[in-house]
Amino acid sequence: LLLLLPFAVFAQKRVFVIESYHAEFAWDASYKRAMKESLGPGYQFDYFEMNTKRLSKDQHRKMADLAWEKYLAVKPDLVVLGDDAALEFLAHRFARTQTPVVYLGVNNNPRYYIPNTAENFTGVMERPLLKRSIAFLHDLLPTAKRILVLFDDDVTAQVIRKEIFAGKSSVDVLGVMVEIRLLDNLKLWKEAVISSKGQYDACVIGLYQAVKDADGKPVDADELITWVSRNSPIPTFAFWDFAVGADKTAGGLILSGKDMGVQASSLVKKILDDGVAPREIMPIY
Numbered sequence: 001l002l003l004l005l006p007f008a009v010f011a012q013k014r015v016f017v018i019e020s021y022h023a024e025f026a027w028d029a030s031y032k033r034a035m036k037e038s039l040g041p042g043y044q045f046d047y048f049e050m051n052t053k054r055l056s057k058d059q060h061r062k063m064a065d066l067a068w069e070k071y072l073a074v075k076p077d078l079v080v081l082g083d084d085a086a087l088e089f090l091a092h093r094f095a096r097t098q099t100p101v102v103y104l105g106v107n108n109n110p111r112y113y114i115p116n117t118a119e120n121f122t123g124v125m126e127r128p129l130l131k132r133s134i135a136f137l138h139d140l141l142p143t144a145k146r147i148l149v150l151f152d153d154d155v156t157a158q159v160i161r162k163e164i165f166a167g168k169s170s171v172d173v174l175g176v177m178v179e180i181r182l183l184d185n186l187k188l189w190k191e192a193v194i195s196s197k198g199q200y201d202a203c204v205i206g207l208y209q210a211v212k213d214a215d216g217k218p219v220d221a222d223e224l225i226t227w228v229s230r231n232s233p234i235p236t237f238a239f240w241d242f243a244v245g246a247d248k249t250a251g252g253l254i255l256s257g258k259d260m261g262v263q264a265s266s267l268v269k270k271i272l273d274d275g276v277a278p279r280e281i282m283p284i285y
Contacts, residue, residue, distance in 0.1 A: 012044040013272045016076035018067045018090065020083035020105075020155075022049045025209055025221075026242035027257040028082065031104060034261025035080070039268060046074045052085045053154055053210040054218040064089035071099075078102065078272055080264060081123075084155050087113045094120065100271045100278050104264040105257075107159040110283065119279040122271075124263045126255060127285060128206070128239040130164050133253040134173040137202055137237060144201035146177045150192060151206035153184035160206070180206075186213050189224070190231075197233035204237045205249055225249070 017035070019028050028049075036045060048070050050063040067090060071079065079094060081087045083105040091110075094101050095118035103110060103123030114121050138144060151157035161180055165171050170179040179200075183189050189211055196203055205228060209221045226247040228236060237252040238244050244251050263284050270276040 012042055013078070014044045014046065014074065014076045015039070015078050015080060015268065016046045016048070016071055016074050017080040017082060018071075018086045019047065019049045020081075020085035021053050021209070022051045023047070025053065027105070027240065030242070030257030031082065031261035031264070034258045035265050035268075038262050038265035043268075046070070046076065050085055050089075053152075056216075060085060061089060068093055078268060080104065080268070083126075084108055084113075084159060088155070091115070091118070091121070094118075102264055102267045102271070102278070104260050107156050107163065109163075119277070122267055122278040122281040122283055124260055124267070124284045126260065128160060128164065128255060129253055130178070131173050133204065133237075133239065134176055134178055136253045137204070138174055138176060141202055141235070144176060146179070146200045148192070148196055148200040148203045149178060149180040149206055150189065150203060150208070151180065151182050152208050152210035153182045154207060154210035157182050157207055157210075184210065184212060186211055186219050186224070190227070193228055193232050200234055202235045202237060203228075203232060204239060204252065205243050206239055208243075 017032060021028050023029060048067045050067060052060050055063065078100045081090060081101060081103040084107055087103050087106055087110065091113040092115060095115045098120060101121045105126045106123060107126050110123065134147065137147065161167060161182060165180050170177055181192060183192060208224050211219050211224060213219050225243055229247050229249065236249040238249040238254060239252060241254045241256045243249050244254060267281055270281055271278060
């Protein structure tokens with residue numbers, strides 16, 4: 001008993017985090033750091049990067065296959081699926097297991113991905129607060145009549161256009177015409193920014209990590225947001241904290257990866273520390 005006691009006391013719960021994106025992406029780094037800090041030394045983490053912002057779409061399913069292989073090797077106590085791509089490609093597989101799953105950063109309705117019969121899922125939704133953001137900007141710029149929202153053309157951007165813009169290219173919010181543009185290459189991004197003066201009163205930067213150069217290679221995200229900051233003829237704002245700061249945008253009503261990680265950790269604790277079944281935990285919005 002004395003020999004076994006240290007192992008019983010210090011046995012760590014194993015969490016496998018499957019990232020839709022990559023470790024260098026500030027969003028991923030922020031929520032992972034928050035989870036490690038929130039959950040503490042009683043947890044061991046393994047990671048897999050699906051890298052969907054930098055790889056072509058025809059490689060995404062292969063990355064999901066590799067993530068599944070690592071899951072089978074790791075045998076974790078719980079899986080965290082970070083963002084829409086991971087949930088989209090892996091939900092049906094995990095629905096056939098008994099492993100608890102906590103998703104985070106999901107913009108689409110999770111039921112588009114998760115089978116109705118699945119009982120081992122719960123998670124944290126991510127919803128850019130478009131109307132409240134525009135109201136915030138209207139307070140700062142009371143004469144603004146047209147606002148441009150710029151995104152890359154990745155999964156999250158497409159979901160946001162479908163869910164928040166109802167599939168349209170523009171919507172009226174509090175008397176302000178808000179136009180969303182999903183652009184997948186650097187040349188189009190720069191053209192949109194340079195030509196914005198006279199057409200729009202402000203620009204809100206969404207996601208830009210999946211923008212490609214003329215050769216189809218991912219651009220450096222920090223270099224792109226810095227270019228926008230230095231060359232935009234109109235004020236720039238953001239939906240996410242990683243796009244705010246020196247040589248970035250001026251600010252905004254933002255979402256934080258840190259908050260996402262803290263909220264997801266609270267669900268992990270309920271499941272692994274308190275023994276609550278995922279089906280009994282309402283998703284957090």
